[in-house]
Amino acid sequence: MSLTTPAPTTTAAAPAKPAPAPRARSANKRSGVPYAFLAPALVLFAAFLAAPIVYAGWLSLRKVKVSGLGLGAKSRTEIWAGLDNYTRSLTDPEFLPSVTRVGAYGLIVVPTMLGLALLMALLLDADRTRESIGKFARISIFLPYAVPAVVASLLWGFLYLPRVSPITDLFEAVGLTAPNMLSSSGTMWAVANIAIWGGTGFNMIVIYTALRSVPTSLYESARIDGASEMMIAWKIKIPIVMPSLVMTFVFSLIATLQVFAEPMTLRPLANTISTTWTPLMKVYRDAFTRNDIYSAAATSVIIALATFILSFGFLKVVGRRAFNQED
């Protein structure tokens, strides 16, 4: 469903005709008004979005030249670097592994999370009659959205510890060895699980809201025609929620490529997570541990460009615009 702008011209133009002079004056006086309403947003947008992007681009093309022994204030000067920082970033032995790691992580998280969100939304919608169970499930599954990623990682981090985990007890009860989630092969799944746990509920609510806007009469006529619930879900419901799925996919993709809080919080519990485990962690290390803001800027430009290409490429492939522009 989309809310469209009511056409304002027809109503506004009619009463204006009889008195052209005062209206022209008032319209003139008001011409600055929309800009005044927009001013705070535009100033903040320029200061905290536009300027930082331009500045990151500028920094990524600069470097520091150390002359002499590098002592004294004058010995370090910022000079033009061309694409040096980019080649250094791309050829850094730690960059490629962190990119492939995040790629694999995204391939686990995004389809699993959105698949579960779609499944749960369809189940909630199919079962509209059983309100109490549906309501309980809906609130429970949405609840993790209220838990910050840091706290979620902390809770799961303890649950992963073999000495604490009830899952270990469960495995041992049936005579199996539980997988160690904090081993080097397990950390990817450990972090992915936290993201899936935290994100499924929100996406479920988005899809469920889209489903709820469909009148039940549509399904009833399909049922009369002999369609099964599975067919109704597949042929009617999923196409209806497709725009929501596209948007949740794009937002999930952007969030996934920037994973930071979860691995940073798990680090004290799992020594298998390096300081460059994800590209964003590498940006952080380069900028604040190594004080190399220039290559950190280059790396963040690369990640941002990759994100843009992936999200706009995806929107182009599925043939949709990102937002209803209603103009």
Place this chain on the structure above:
Amino acid sequence: MTTVSLPTRKPGRNRSAVATTLLLLGAAYCLLPVLWVLIASSKSAGELFSTFTLAPSTHLFDNIAELSGYRDGLYWRWMANTALYAGVGAAASTLISAMAGYALAKFDFPGKGTIFNIILAGVLVPGVILAIPQYLLLAKLGMTNTYWAVLLPSFISPYGIYLARIFAAAAVPTEILEASRIDGAGDWRTFAKVVLPMMRTGLVTVFLFQFVAIWNNFMLPYIMLGDDKLYPITVGLNGLLNQGASQPAMYTSVITGALISIVPLIALFLTLQRYWQVDLAAGGVKA
């Protein structure tokens, strides 16, 4: 009970049982960590790693007292900071978004299309490219390691402006604006007395979105702040956990802190549930 009705009803019942089971499994998965933290925060440091995971104990209030005693109640300062960052940030962001959304929905002016498209592009800008330059730019102004360093960047929300524009277009009839103008009300008065009340439902959603985003944010305050008296709860708990790695006695405080930190947001969610019916693609809210 006729045999005729069985073939048609049975699949329905099975499906419903399967659906119910799957939904309850999903709910159990989502509640498990919350249930665990509730139980674990009632255990003493000795019991944490020795007694059965899901067996509750009686030390919750001791743990809260110990957490409150940590460096003269630093934990509660983090909670207050988080409330300040999220409350002030979300309120300012909602007002700024409402003003911008109203201008974009209800006025015609040169540059309108361009401005709206730039703001839409801002929705998709990944935070990674902003973090370091934002820090460096604020450092030049001497504003890092202050409340402003976390507050100011959270005032702007392109997605909030996008939502506010849709709400303004849908909820504010142009006739009423005309009527208010004919009555001689100024533009600001019209906005405050007529437009804002009409957009109220939608603005609550914008506020909640931004409130949760700020409350859950980690990277921005982690980069901007050095003084742990200014930390929000996410950065504070992260630091506490890092300390726990060397002194495991801290773990009970970390766990109790984690529990207390999620109580306010869960309460907010349960009371304001109806505002969370968000249609992301259309931007609409069904209350």
